[in-house]
Amino acid sequence: MKWCVAAAVIALAALPAAAQELVISYRYNTAGPDSGNYLSFRSPLRYIAVEKDTFDSASGASKFKSTALFSPIQTDIMGKATFPSGFRGLLLYPVSSYETCIEDNLQAVKSSNGVITVMYAHRGTAYRISTDKSGRIGFPRGAFLMRTIGYIEGHNPQVIARTFSSTGGARDIDWNKVWDSRVSGGMEVAPGAPARTGTIQNDYGDLTALFNWDGILQLTYEEPILTITGTLKSVKR
16 A cells, blocks of 8 residues: 555656646535535546545445545655645545534634634644635645644544643633643643643644645635635645
8 A cells, every 4th residue: 555655656746747736626514414515636646536525424434535545645755744734634524424523623713804714623633724814725834733732542532631621622622722822832631641732833744745735725614614625736845
Protein backbone atom coordinates (compact mmCIF):
# COMPACT_ATOMS: atom_id res chain seq x y z
CA MET A 1 0.00 0.00 0.00
CA LYS A 2 2.87 2.41 0.84
CA TRP A 3 4.42 1.66 -2.56
CA CYS A 4 1.16 2.53 -4.28
CA VAL A 5 0.90 5.87 -2.48
CA ALA A 6 4.53 6.70 -3.27
CA ALA A 7 4.03 5.84 -6.94
CA ALA A 8 0.97 8.06 -7.03
CA VAL A 9 2.89 11.02 -5.65
CA ILE A 10 5.70 10.47 -8.16
CA ALA A 11 3.09 10.49 -10.92
CA LEU A 12 1.71 13.76 -9.56
CA ALA A 13 5.14 15.38 -9.67
CA ALA A 14 5.62 14.27 -13.28
CA LEU A 15 2.40 15.83 -14.60
CA PRO A 16 2.44 19.06 -16.63
CA ALA A 17 1.77 22.13 -14.49
CA ALA A 18 -1.56 22.82 -16.19
CA ALA A 19 -2.84 19.37 -15.22
CA GLN A 20 -1.90 19.51 -11.55
CA GLU A 21 -5.29 20.60 -10.26
CA LEU A 22 -7.43 19.41 -7.38
CA VAL A 23 -11.10 20.32 -7.79
CA ILE A 24 -13.32 20.13 -4.71
CA SER A 25 -17.09 20.32 -4.26
CA TYR A 26 -18.72 19.75 -0.87
CA ARG A 27 -22.03 20.07 0.95
CA TYR A 28 -22.73 19.38 4.62
CA ASN A 29 -25.76 19.89 6.83
CA THR A 30 -24.46 20.78 10.31
CA ALA A 31 -27.89 20.37 11.94
CA GLY A 32 -28.59 16.67 11.40
CA PRO A 33 -28.42 13.62 9.11
CA ASP A 34 -29.01 14.60 5.50
CA SER A 35 -28.92 12.39 2.40
CA GLY A 36 -27.91 15.46 0.43
CA ASN A 37 -24.48 15.63 2.06
CA TYR A 38 -21.59 14.86 -0.29
CA LEU A 39 -17.90 15.19 -1.05
CA SER A 40 -16.68 15.32 -4.64
CA PHE A 41 -13.14 15.80 -5.82
CA ARG A 42 -11.12 15.37 -8.99
CA SER A 43 -7.35 15.08 -8.69
CA PRO A 44 -4.45 15.04 -11.18
CA LEU A 45 -3.92 11.35 -10.49
CA ARG A 46 -5.57 8.72 -12.66
CA TYR A 47 -8.57 7.08 -10.97
CA ILE A 48 -8.22 9.34 -7.90
CA ALA A 49 -11.62 11.03 -8.04
CA VAL A 50 -15.10 10.63 -6.59
CA GLU A 51 -18.47 12.09 -7.50
CA LYS A 52 -20.83 12.89 -4.62
CA ASP A 53 -19.49 10.40 -2.14
CA THR A 54 -21.57 10.07 1.02
CA PHE A 55 -21.86 8.03 4.20
CA ASP A 56 -22.71 4.34 3.85
CA SER A 57 -24.48 3.26 7.04
CA ALA A 58 -24.11 -0.44 6.13
CA SER A 59 -20.30 -0.32 6.10
CA GLY A 60 -19.90 2.65 8.44
CA ALA A 61 -17.53 4.28 5.93
CA SER A 62 -17.54 6.41 2.80
CA LYS A 63 -19.64 4.81 0.08
CA PHE A 64 -17.16 5.39 -2.77
CA LYS A 65 -13.97 5.12 -0.66
CA SER A 66 -13.06 8.80 -0.88
CA THR A 67 -11.41 8.63 2.55
CA ALA A 68 -8.75 6.24 1.21
CA LEU A 69 -8.58 7.79 -2.25
CA PHE A 70 -7.68 11.18 -0.81
CA SER A 71 -4.54 9.82 0.89
CA PRO A 72 -2.11 10.34 -2.05
CA ILE A 73 -3.33 13.94 -2.27
CA GLN A 74 -2.67 14.88 1.34
CA THR A 75 0.92 13.61 1.62
CA ASP A 76 4.10 13.68 -0.43
CA ILE A 77 6.31 10.70 -1.26
CA MET A 78 7.88 10.87 2.21
CA GLY A 79 4.49 10.83 3.93
CA LYS A 80 4.70 14.52 4.88
CA ALA A 81 1.38 16.37 5.05
CA THR A 82 0.70 18.70 2.11
CA PHE A 83 -2.73 19.68 3.43
CA PRO A 84 -3.88 21.36 6.67
CA SER A 85 -4.98 18.50 8.92
CA GLY A 86 -8.00 20.42 10.18
CA PHE A 87 -9.27 21.10 6.68
CA ARG A 88 -8.73 17.49 5.68
CA GLY A 89 -10.79 16.49 8.70
CA LEU A 90 -13.56 18.89 7.71
CA LEU A 91 -13.84 17.16 4.33
CA LEU A 92 -14.67 13.88 6.07
CA TYR A 93 -17.95 14.93 7.69
CA PRO A 94 -20.20 14.30 4.64
CA VAL A 95 -18.84 10.74 4.44
CA SER A 96 -19.18 10.05 8.17
CA SER A 97 -22.04 9.33 10.52
CA TYR A 98 -23.70 12.44 11.97
CA GLU A 99 -22.63 11.12 15.37
CA THR A 100 -19.10 12.19 14.45
CA CYS A 101 -20.30 15.77 14.08
CA ILE A 102 -21.85 15.62 17.56
CA GLU A 103 -18.87 13.91 19.17
CA ASP A 104 -16.49 16.46 17.66
CA ASN A 105 -18.76 19.42 18.52
CA LEU A 106 -18.55 20.79 15.00
CA GLN A 107 -19.49 24.48 14.92
CA ALA A 108 -20.00 26.77 11.92
CA VAL A 109 -20.68 30.50 12.27
CA LYS A 110 -21.07 33.30 9.74
CA SER A 111 -20.34 36.72 11.19
CA SER A 112 -22.18 39.88 10.15
CA ASN A 113 -19.12 40.94 8.13
CA GLY A 114 -19.22 37.71 6.09
CA VAL A 115 -16.38 35.81 7.76
CA ILE A 116 -17.14 32.10 8.13
CA THR A 117 -15.53 30.24 11.02
CA VAL A 118 -15.61 26.46 11.39
CA MET A 119 -14.38 24.76 14.58
CA TYR A 120 -14.30 21.23 15.89
CA ALA A 121 -12.28 18.95 18.17
CA HIS A 122 -11.18 15.50 17.04
CA ARG A 123 -9.15 13.03 19.10
CA GLY A 124 -8.20 15.76 21.56
CA THR A 125 -7.09 18.36 19.01
CA ALA A 126 -9.14 21.49 18.32
CA TYR A 127 -9.18 23.01 14.84
CA ARG A 128 -10.33 26.40 13.55
CA ILE A 129 -10.74 27.42 9.91
CA SER A 130 -11.62 31.04 9.10
CA THR A 131 -12.36 32.70 5.76
CA ASP A 132 -12.07 36.31 4.67
CA LYS A 133 -15.16 38.54 4.43
CA SER A 134 -16.02 37.01 1.05
CA GLY A 135 -15.98 33.44 2.38
CA ARG A 136 -12.66 32.62 0.69
CA ILE A 137 -9.72 30.83 2.23
CA GLY A 138 -6.26 30.61 0.76
CA PHE A 139 -3.87 27.66 0.58
CA PRO A 140 -1.35 26.81 1.81
CA ARG A 141 -1.17 29.50 4.52
CA GLY A 142 -4.71 30.61 5.22
CA ALA A 143 -6.31 31.03 8.63
CA PHE A 144 -5.85 27.43 9.78
CA LEU A 145 -5.28 26.95 13.53
CA MET A 146 -4.98 23.95 15.83
CA ARG A 147 -4.47 23.29 19.53
CA THR A 148 -4.19 20.19 21.71
CA ILE A 149 -6.91 20.43 24.34
CA GLY A 150 -7.39 16.80 25.37
CA TYR A 151 -6.85 13.20 24.39
CA ILE A 152 -8.70 10.03 23.51
CA GLU A 153 -8.07 6.37 24.15
CA GLY A 154 -9.67 4.06 21.63
CA HIS A 155 -13.06 5.37 20.56
CA ASN A 156 -15.02 8.40 21.70
CA PRO A 157 -15.69 10.18 23.98
CA GLN A 158 -12.76 12.54 24.02
CA VAL A 159 -11.37 13.74 27.33
CA ILE A 160 -11.05 17.54 27.28
CA ALA A 161 -9.09 19.56 29.84
CA ARG A 162 -11.39 21.26 32.35
CA THR A 163 -9.72 24.53 31.41
CA PHE A 164 -11.58 24.30 28.11
CA SER A 165 -14.69 22.31 29.12
CA SER A 166 -16.62 22.52 32.38
CA THR A 167 -17.55 18.84 32.16
CA GLY A 168 -14.43 17.48 30.49
CA GLY A 169 -16.52 16.57 27.43
CA ALA A 170 -16.26 17.87 23.86
CA ARG A 171 -19.89 19.00 23.78
CA ASP A 172 -19.17 21.63 26.45
CA ILE A 173 -16.03 23.14 24.95
CA ASP A 174 -15.59 26.87 25.61
CA TRP A 175 -14.23 27.92 22.22
CA ASN A 176 -13.36 31.41 23.44
CA LYS A 177 -10.89 29.90 25.90
CA VAL A 178 -9.51 27.45 23.34
CA TRP A 179 -8.52 30.29 20.99
CA ASP A 180 -7.37 32.68 23.70
CA SER A 181 -3.57 32.88 23.43
CA ARG A 182 -3.41 34.09 27.04
CA VAL A 183 -4.44 30.60 28.17
CA SER A 184 -1.11 28.80 28.39
CA GLY A 185 -0.39 25.24 27.35
CA GLY A 186 1.36 22.47 29.23
CA MET A 187 -1.54 21.86 31.63
CA GLU A 188 -2.62 18.42 32.78
CA VAL A 189 -5.70 17.25 30.85
CA ALA A 190 -6.94 14.90 33.58
CA PRO A 191 -5.50 13.67 36.90
CA GLY A 192 -3.03 10.86 36.27
CA ALA A 193 -3.16 11.21 32.48
CA PRO A 194 0.13 11.86 30.64
CA ALA A 195 -1.54 14.15 28.09
CA ARG A 196 -0.91 17.88 28.34
CA THR A 197 -2.60 20.80 26.63
CA GLY A 198 -0.78 22.69 23.90
CA THR A 199 -0.47 26.21 22.60
CA ILE A 200 -2.20 27.61 19.53
CA GLN A 201 -0.38 26.54 16.36
CA ASN A 202 -0.72 27.25 12.65
CA ASP A 203 -2.09 24.23 10.80
CA TYR A 204 -0.35 24.40 7.42
CA GLY A 205 0.64 20.77 7.01
CA ASP A 206 4.36 20.02 6.89
CA LEU A 207 6.32 23.00 5.55
CA THR A 208 9.15 20.66 4.56
CA ALA A 209 6.90 18.59 2.24
CA LEU A 210 8.01 18.33 -1.39
CA PHE A 211 4.93 20.18 -2.64
CA ASN A 212 1.87 21.99 -1.39
CA TRP A 213 -1.58 22.83 -2.68
CA ASP A 214 -1.99 26.46 -3.67
CA GLY A 215 -5.12 28.46 -4.45
CA ILE A 216 -8.45 29.66 -3.13
CA LEU A 217 -11.51 27.72 -1.99
CA GLN A 218 -14.91 29.34 -1.59
CA LEU A 219 -16.98 28.56 1.50
CA THR A 220 -20.63 29.47 1.98
CA TYR A 221 -22.70 28.98 5.10
CA GLU A 222 -26.44 29.47 4.99
CA GLU A 223 -27.36 27.91 8.31
CA PRO A 224 -27.25 24.97 8.59
CA ILE A 225 -25.69 24.18 5.17
CA LEU A 226 -21.94 24.51 4.65
CA THR A 227 -20.58 24.29 1.10
CA ILE A 228 -17.04 24.33 -0.26
CA THR A 229 -16.00 24.72 -3.91
CA GLY A 230 -12.85 25.59 -5.80
CA THR A 231 -9.64 24.48 -7.45
CA LEU A 232 -6.14 24.10 -5.99
CA LYS A 233 -2.88 23.53 -7.86
CA SER A 234 0.12 21.55 -6.68
CA VAL A 235 3.26 23.64 -6.37
CA LYS A 236 6.74 22.19 -5.87
CA ARG A 237 8.59 23.63 -2.88
